[in-house]
Amino acid sequence: QVQLVESGGGLVQPGGSLRLSCAASGFTFSLYAMSWYRQAPGKERELVAAITSSGSSTNYAESVKGRFTISKNDATRMVSLQMNSLKPEDTAVYYCNAVRASQNRRYWGQGTQVTVSS
Numbered sequence: 001q002v003q004l005v006e007s008g009g010g011l012v013q014p015g016g017s018l019r020l021s022c023a024a025s026g027f028t029f030s031l032y033a034m035s036w037y038r039q040a041p042g043k044e045r046e047l048v049a050a051i052t053s054s055g056s057s058t059n060y061a062e063s064v065k066g067r068f069t070i071s072k073n074d075a076t077r078m079v080s081l082q083m084n085s086l087k088p089e090d091t092a093v094y095y096c097n098a099v100r101a102s103q104n105r106r107y108w109g110q111g112t113q114v115t116v117s118s
Contacts, residue, residue, distance in 0.1 A: 002026035002107050004096045009112030012086055016116070020081040022096030022109055032100050034072055034079040038092035038114075045095070049081060053100075063089070086116045 008020040020036065035050035049070035050059045058070055069082040079096060096109035 004098060004107055004109035006094065006096050006109045006112040009094060009114045011115045011117065013118050014086060014088060014116055016086050017082070017084045018086065018114060020083065020094055020096075020112060020114070022079045024077045024079070024096075024098060027098065027105075027107065029077040029098075030074040032098040032105075034070070035097045035099070036070060036079075036081045037095045037097055038090075039095070039111075040089075040092040043092075048094070051079070083114070086114075088116045090114060091116050 003025045005023045006020060008018060010018065012018050031053055033050060033053050036048045037045050038048050039045040046061065048061050048064055049068055051070045051072045055072045060068060067083065067085045070079065072079045083090065091114060093111040093113050095111045098107045
C-alpha cells in the first residue's frame, strides 16, 4: 500500500522557520522524483519545490527561491522541505508528491497545514 505521510506543519510567526517531512512507503522510493506542492484557500495547487529521483537536481518556485530547500534521503525514504524566512503568503496546505513519469505513476500525501501569522 502506497503511503506518503507529511508532518511538521504548524503555526509560525513571519520570519520564522519550519521543516516539513514526508515519509514514503509502498513503492520504490529511489526511482521517484519528489516534490512539494501547496494550496492556499481559494487558489489552485502550485508546485513549490521538486527534486529528481537521484537527488542531483532541484527546482523551486520563484516565490520561494533562496528561502526553501528540498532534500531527499533514499536510505530513510524521506523527503524534506526546509522553509526559512516564512511570509504570511506562504500559508497553505502543503502536499508531498511522488512521480515516476516513465511509468505514469503519481502519488499524493494527505497534506499538512502551514500557517504564517503574528
